Amino acid sequence: MLNGYGANIVDGAWLTLQLALISMALACVLGLAGAAFRLSPVRWLAWLGDLYSTVIRGIPDLVLILLIFYGGQDLLNRLAPMVGYEDYIDVNPFAAGIFTLGFIFGAYLSETFRGAFIGIPKGQAEAGMAYGMSSRQVFFRILVPQMIRLAIPGFTNNWLVLTKATALISVVGLQDMMFKAKQAADATREPFTFYLAVAALYLILTSVSLLVLRLAERRYSVGVKVAEL
Amino acid sequence: MIFDYTVVWDSLPLYMSGLLITLKLLAISLVLGLIIAVPLAFMRVSKRAAVNLPAWLYTYVIRGTPGLVQLFLIYYGLAQFDAVRDSWLWPWLSSATFCACLAFAVNTSAYTAEILAGSLRSTPHGEIEAAKAMGMSRFLMYRRIVLPSAVRRALPQYSNEVIMMLQTTSLASIVTLVDITGAARTVNSQFYLPFEAYITAGVFYLALTFILVRLFKRAERRWLAYLAPRNG
Numbered sequence: 001m002l003n004g005y006g007a008n009i010v011d012g013a014w015l016t017l018q019l020a021l022i023s024m025a026l027a028c029v030l031g032l033a034g035a036a037f038r039l040s041p042v043r044w045l046a047w048l049g050d051l052y053s054t055v056i057r058g059i060p061d062l063v064l065i066l067l068i069f070y071g072g073q074d075l076l077n078r079l080a081p082m083v084g085y086e087d088y089i090d091v092n093p094f095a096a097g098i099f100t101l102g103f104i105f106g107a108y109l110s111e112t113f114r115g116a117f118i119g120i121p122k123g124q125a126e127a128g129m130a131y132g133m134s135s136r137q138v139f140f141r142i143l144v145p146q147m148i149r150l151a152i153p154g155f156t157n158n159w160l161v162l163t164k165a166t167a168l169i170s171v172v173g174l175q176d177m178m179f180k181a182k183q184a185a186d187a188t189r190e191p192f193t194f195y196l197a198v199a200a201l202y203l204i205l206t207s208v209s210l211l212v213l214r215l216a217e218r219r220y221s222v223g224v225k226v227a228e229l
Numbered sequence: 230m231i232f233d234y235t236v237v238w239d240s241l242p243l244y245m246s247g248l249l250i251t252l253k254l255l256a257i258s259l260v261l262g263l264i265i266a267v268p269l270a271f272m273r274v275s276k277r278a279a280v281n282l283p284a285w286l287y288t289y290v291i292r293g294t295p296g297l298v299q300l301f302l303i304y305y306g307l308a309q310f311d312a313v314r315d316s317w318l319w320p321w322l323s324s325a326t327f328c329a330c331l332a333f334a335v336n337t338s339a340y341t342a343e344i345l346a347g348s349l350r351s352t353p354h355g356e357i358e359a360a361k362a363m364g365m366s367r368f369l370m371y372r373r374i375v376l377p378s379a380v381r382r383a384l385p386q387y388s389n390e391v392i393m394m395l396q397t398t399s400l401a402s403i404v405t406l407v408d409i410t411g412a413a414r415t416v417n418s419q420f421y422l423p424f425e426a427y428i429t430a431g432v433f434y435l436a437l438t439f440i441l442v443r444l445f446k447r448a449e450r451r452w453l454a455y456l457a458p459r460n461g
Contacts, residue, residue, distance in 0.1 A: 058438040059431040060396035062403075063410055066417075067427035074423050164295035171403060178297065185305065192306035199294040199302065206293040 002197060005184035009194070012177030013201050019094065019176065020163045020205075023101035027162065030106025035113035036139070049110065056107035061165050068100045069093070069172040093174035097166070105162045112154030116147040149220040156213040160206055167202075177201055233422055237429050240416045247412035248433060254326075254398045254408060258333035259391065265338035267376075270345035284342065291339035296397050299336055304328040304404050329401040337394050344390060348383035349375065381452045388445035392438055399434075409433045 002009065037049030056064065073091045080089055120143060128138035170178035181198045185191035272284035291299070307313045307322055321327045352375055360370040402411035413430035417423050450457075 055431075055435065058392075058435040060399035060410065060434055062396075062399040063413065063427055063430050063434065066410075066414065067423065067431065070417060070423035071427060074421075160293075167295040167297045178295075182301075190309055192302060192309040195298055195302045195306050199290075199298045202295055202298065203290060203293045 002184070002193065003188050003190070005180070005188070005194065006197075008180045008184065009177050009197060009201070012175060012180035013205075015094070015174070016166050016176040016178075016201075017205065019097050019101070019166050019169065019174070020159075023098045023105065023166075024159060024162055026098060026102025027105035027109050027158075030102060031109025031113050032144075034106055034110025035117060038110060038114050039117055053107045053110050056104055057111070061101075061104055062168050062171070064104055065097075065100050065168055065172060068103070069096045072096060072099075093169060093172050096172065097169035097174050101162060101165060101169070104165075105158055108158050108161070109155070112151050112158060113147060115154065116150035117143060119150045120146050149217070149224070152213060152217045152220060156210070156217075159209055159213070163205055163209065164202065167198075232428075233420075233425050236416065236420050236422055237425050240412070240429075243407075243412045243415060244409060244429060244433060247407055247409040248437075250401070250406060250411070251395070251398050251408040251437075254329060254333065254401055254406075255391075255395055257330045258337055258398070259394060261330065261334035262337035262341055262394075265334065266341035266345055269338065269342035270349060271371075273342060273346035274349045288339040288343050291336060292343070296332065296336050297400055297403070300329065300332040300400055300404060303332045303335075325401070325404045325406050329398075329404060329406060333394065333397055333400075336397065337390060340390050340393075341387065344383050344386045345379060348379040348386075351382065352378055382456070384445065384449050384453060388442070388449075391445070392441055395434070395437055395441065 034049050034052055037045045038053070040046050040049070069091065073089070076089045076091065080086075124142055124146065125138050128142040129135075133141065166176060167178045170176050170182070173179070177198050181194040185194045188194075269284045269287065272280050273288070275281045303322075304325065313319065313322060356374055356378055357370070360374040365373070398408060399410040401408050402414055405411075407415060409430050413426040416429075417426035420426070
């Protein structure tokens with residue numbers, strides 16, 4: 001299939017999927033932390049959370065990827081000798097990709113999660129407090145489970161954008177499906193064929209994601225009454 | 230570790246010319262994208278499947294694939310076909326600027342069409358009934374009532390799309406154009422100062438984003454005033 005490059009590209013697609021899933025997990029952690037910061041009554045914590053989300057969302061993903069990949073490599077190699085490590089460090093593009101995408105989409109998700117937390121009726125948290133729960137228990141037992149339902153539409157959107165943004169990591173040398181397609185295109189001089197194949201794989205990925213997340217939304221909305229017009 | 234301001238200062242002219250390229254790419258692709266998006270949006274609200282389906286397929290495929298892949302398909306991909314290389318279009322299709330504008334316009338047209346279609350669907354029925362009661366023809370009703378009303382209500386979402394588009398233009402640096410990101414890549418490869426190079430680019434984009442946000446806030450105050458909550 002595809003002049004023998006089909007298997008190669010499927011390998012790359014697997015790497016793309018892994019990259020997307022792991023960075024989304026990191027983004028969820030950072031997004032939750034960011035949302036908690038931004039909703040915090042402590043003024044400077046809220047300010048820090050706002051700064052994170054505003055700055056990251058105002059800069060293109062590509063610039064952040066290049067900054068963190070090349071800048072991070074530079075920083076590591078300047079810091080390493082101080083702790084007695086003399087060899088040159090080559091940053092692994094996969095790790096750099098996870099870190100970068102996680103960091104970027106954490107900012108976007110903090111916005112989604114913040115909106116979802118605000119959407120939960122105040123009485124819920126107050127009831128938790130009245131039962132004698134600590135604020136951490138209220139956060140994880142009362143607010144987070146209810147927040148998930150409200151966050152799913154925004155989450156779906158961010159997941160789709162993140163999936164598509166993984167293509168950018170090929171620019172810093174990750175051998176994902178975009179990179180493999182470029183190699184195959186250069187070797188066979190049939191760029192259209194290979195980029196079209198990559199486009200099709202991305203389309204499959206986004207379509208399956210849409211279906212799965214729609215099911216999840218239905219699952220989390222069980223018990224929520226919807227008024228028919 | 231010190232931030233090397235002199236390098237940033239000396240390469241400011243490069244960043245400024247990059248800024249012009251970024252703005253040019255943004256303006257051309259937004260205008261082209263809007264021109265493609267309006268008929269697509271009307272197709273998307275049609276009840277006839279033969280009209281709706283092609284537009285749905287277009288927006289679904291474009292929105293489901295990365296902009297980088299679309300750009301590569303147009304810039305590198307089309308050269309695969311002899312018919313394209315021999316055609317009169319080749320002088321344009323071999324230019325990175327033209328291909329970038331085309332790819333970005335196609336990309337934004339799909340998102341804009343969906344935004345506009347959503348806005349068209351939420352047209353208050355009273356506006357349409359009033360237009361019909363006035364005896365307007367279908368075309369006149371669309372031109373004078375439905376489209377202006379929908380475009381206004383689409384403004385807040387469209388401002389997000391414009392900012393996304395500003396960020397998308399950075400992809401042009403991958404196909405050899407020297408926009409803001411391209412300027413940063415040039416500076417980084419000349420001096421090997423990644424922090425200085427990319428943070429400067431980041432500051433440029435942040436400033437542009439803030440200006441765009443301000444402009445759209447103004448536009449909303451001007452054209453959406455009748456929907457704003459009344460104070461006092």
